[in-house]
Amino acid sequence: MSGAIAAADAEALADAEAFRERVMVPARPVLLRGAARNWPLLEGGANGVVDTLHRFDAGREAEIFVGQAAIEGRYYYDAALTGFNFVREELATREGLRRIAGSAAGPDGETLYMGSLPSERYFPGIERLTPLLFLPDTVLPRIWIGHASNVACHYDMMDNVACVAAGRRRFTLFPPSAIGDLYVGPIDRTLAGQPVGLAVDSAPGDPRYPRFETRRQDALVVELEAGDAIYIPKLWWHKVEALDALNILVNFWWDGFAAGPDRPWAAMLLAMIAIAERPEAERAAWRAWFDHYVFRPGGHPLAFLPEEQHGILGPLADGNYRRIRAAAMQMLRG
Incomplete structure (x- = not known):
């Protein structure tokens, strides 16, 4: 151990x-x-x-x-x-x-x-x-x-x-x-x-x-x-x-940190079909996007702007959860 x-x-x-x-x-x-x-x-x-x-x-x-x-x-x-x-x-x-x-x-x-x-x-x-x-x-x-x-x-x-x-x-x-x-x-x-x-x-x-x-x-x-x-x-x-x-x-x-009913596992499954079999260089590009917007090792992606200009990248509790989810569901429905 x-x-x-x-x-x-x-x-x-x-x-x-x-x-x-x-x-x-x-x-x-x-x-x-x-x-x-x-x-x-x-x-x-x-x-x-x-x-x-x-x-x-x-x-x-x-x-x-x-x-x-x-x-x-x-x-x-x-x-x-x-x-x-x-x-x-x-x-x-x-x-x-x-x-x-x-x-x-x-x-x-x-x-x-x-x-x-x-x-x-x-x-x-x-x-x-x-x-x-x-x-x-x-x-x-x-x-x-x-x-x-x-x-x-x-x-x-x-x-x-x-x-x-x-x-x-x-x-x-x-x-x-x-x-x-x-x-x-x-x-x-x-x-x-x-x-x-x-x-x-x-x-x-x-x-x-x-x-x-x-x-x-x-x-x-x-x-x-x-x-x-x-x-x-x-x-x-x-x-x-x-x-x-x-x-x-x-x-x-x-789930002590859920913002809504959607689970991270669902996001990973969608990423598997959308990204996993793309060329290596493109996967690397999407990894950079995920890091920037999702995993945020450098902090909030719009930290350099006033909070009122963050749009859907503002707090999920301020209605952005619903907005992002609606946009994603519209895309999934084609």
Whole structure:
């Protein structure tokens, strides 16, 4: 590990605005040790959490991953990268909870994983038992429950606070700048929504992934126990290992810096079809334009003019978001 993950101070956790400015703006992972320790949800330990999930269960069906003993909880592609080493089943949430908790202590061979269950759909009201003062009121929890597992290194397009409710979790993180060295797999055939870094679990010296050797030492690794949490900024790569027979995670996803409903991912997809296969010299020209108007390493592109002359390059909140979006949509419609 090349460095430790910074821990948040008490002032940063006082309210949503302090958390946004002190923790989120730097866009680095932050350890929130003990942030969920006093949750009512955690009373009674792992079995108590399971009992509470049953009590709040809304009776919906959910998807569960089922892996045979041979995969040892590592949900991944098959050897040819054309399929997966696990199967998906649809079943009632209560049945999934029963199967996971009921087999946690027994070597029945298969591993089970049921994740990303929005509280408002699957466990309405349970958010009263998971309070965090530093989250916006509109951000609701998602529940993840399963056996010991290894979830492949991936990223999220939302800011993430992940809280361990039962068991232990090990997070291995890489910065967004590592994307070219992680050998990222297909973006349209994924395990659970996001592409994964194929090199991260490889053995040292694997000839398939030579560039990853320069990145191994960049990994940030931290282990969390029940009541601990971690903030993971959007686009940070993270592998997540659930270390005990029964593991429960509660996470919160939101975009702390959105100016509207449009996502950066949509802009990147459009850039792929508009720019990616143009000649190298033209791509370099467009890179200069993107840097100037979008990424702005030299500051605002019209900083040399009075603000009243900035036009649609003025603040998005002043109506420019709507103006730019309308112009883009008109172009897309032809």
